[in-house]
Amino acid sequence: MAPGIPTAMERPHFIGIGGAGMSGIAKILAQRGARVAGSDARDSETAAALRALGVTVHIGHAAGHLADDASCVVVSSAIRPDNPELARATELGVPVVHRSDALASLMDGLCAIAVAGTHGKTTTTSMLAVALTELGLDPSYAIGGDLAGPGTNARHGEGEVFVAEADESDRSFQKYDPEVAIVLNVELDHHANYASMDEIYESFEAFAAKIRPGGTLVVGEHSGARELARRVAGAKELDVVTVGESAGSDVRLTRITPRGMTSEVAVLMDGTEHVFTVSVPGRHYAHNAAAALAAGARAGVDPAALAPALTAYTGVGRRLQLKGEAAGVQVIDSYAHHPTEMTADLEAMRGAAGDARRLLVVFQPHLFSRTQELGKEMGDALALADASVVLDIYPAREDPIPGVTSEVIVDAARAAGAVVTPVHDKDTVPDVIAGMARPGDLVLTMGAGDVTDLGPRILARLGG
Known part of the structure; x- marks a missing residue:
């Protein structure tokens, strides 16, 4: 049976409870x-789901929202120091707990599998959660997106396995001590927190150092992940398992066969080939599934049973999620916001579209700092589409940087030969797409901000 509630977590108050990471921990508690x-700043479906579990959710931030008998206040790195509830907690002497510490406490006493990497964390964590549930192992999980099947990002299970997405953006993943860890890839991102690749590697090395003695680090084929494997190879009581298509990989993908919006994958592990279907298109998703298979096996799950169970994964919110079809046009949503993610998803959709269908993209850049550092690469990625609409930068937690606008991406995309239309009023996008799209086209809304809201609106406009 899973552990109970840590004393400090008996009456927690979450600031920003509607966020993907925060809401998951709140649900499990x-x-x-x-x-x-x-x-939370605004009402949402997530807030409604929390209320259905008996959680008290206040809309807006005010000192009076914090109950006098709160056992702790849980925050993420996005919460500013002047938040009135945080100030009230300090005044009352209520302990302030970072989200990562709260999640770490929930994994105590369980076989924890932590999934890290610059890209692919949510998908791989979801694949494991779905497959383990399919096998009747009743896992607990905390994921950065809603599963297509269960429709939730977190769940408390009575089983012995806890699968968690491990966020490197603010170094918080260094708080976890998993039995098995996955690092899919290592790239420079989160420029407000990391100044160089050396800092990134140091952070991932610290994460790997927290794996329990005798545990396993599963690394993907990405060059950054393999460099991490080289750096930690001499660590005592740590088993490093490589996953990839190259002949030297410990767990090798021997075949990836695209089948429309799915792929058939063959994985060779410990002398046995396992063949199963991945229900989302793209080579990178096949690699994610192979990493999930390797990690699950190292956690003690029979790979012969786990491989076919991975077929039960049908997607996760915003990861090439089909939003619907209208007037012969399919609208798909992608969370991709880093050039590597954008390229991978665009290549996957290009393959799914074939030669007869056009791929139209509505892209919303995420963060001024990321656009400043990677805007050219984002523009290069958009050249994979037949035509793109580029919105203004979604600021999230950041203040504007002088001179940094989405025009950086537009200029780079045009220089790469892309057809790009800048749109500054998001509300006009459904009309713009309706004027561009024709039956058979695929429309991809892409980005980590509120561009996801446009999918239903585009469908409504096309259907009207």
Whole structure:
């Protein structure tokens, strides 16, 4: 049976409870019996799901939202120091707990599998959660997106396995001590927190150092992940397992056969070939599935049973998620916001579209700092589409940087030969796409901000 509730978590108050990471922890605590409360800037489906679990959710931030008997206040790195609830917690002497510490406490006593990497964390964590559930192992999980099947990003299970997405953006993944860890790839991102690749590697090395003695580090074929494997290869009581298509990989993908919006994958592990279907297109998703298979096997799950169970994964919100079809046009949503992610998803959709269908993209850059550093590469990626619409930068937690606008991406895309239309008023996008699209086209809304809201609106406009 899974552990109970840590004393500090009996009456937690979450600031920003509607966020993907925060809401997941709140759900698990509520399911374990904690009296959970919190606040968020706006109401949402996530807030409604939390209320259905008995969680008190306040809309807006105010000192009065914090109950006097709160056992702790849970925050993420996105919460600013002047938040009134955080200030009230300091005044009352209520302990402030970072989201990563709260999640780490929930994994105590369980076989934890932590999934890290610059890209692919949510998908790989989801694949494991779905497959283990399919096998009746009743895992707990905390994921950065909603599973297409269960429709939730987190769950408390009575089984012995806890699968968690491990976020490197603010170094918080260094708080976890998993039995098995996956590092899919290592690239420079989160420029507000990391100044160089050396800092990135140091952070991932610290994460690997926290793997429990005798545990396993599964690394993908990405050059950065393999460099990490080289750096930690001499660590005592750590088994490093490589996954990839190259002949030297410990777990090798021997075949990836595209089949429309799915792929058939063959993986050779410990002398046995396992063949199964990955229900999303693209080579990178096949690699994610192979890493999930390797990690699950190292956690003690029979790979002969786990491989076919991975077929039960049908997707996760915003990871090439089909939003619908209208007037013969399919609209698909992608969370991709880093050039590597954009290229991978665009190549996957290019393959799914074939020669007869056009691929139209609505891209919203995410963060001024990322656009400043990687804007040219984002523009290069958009050249894979037949035509693109580029929106203004979604700022999230950042203040503007003088001179940094989405025009950096537009200029780079045009220089790469792309057909690009800059649109500054997001509300006009459905009309713009309706004027561009024709039956048979694929429309991809892409980015980590609120561009996802446009999918239903584009469908409504096309259908009207």
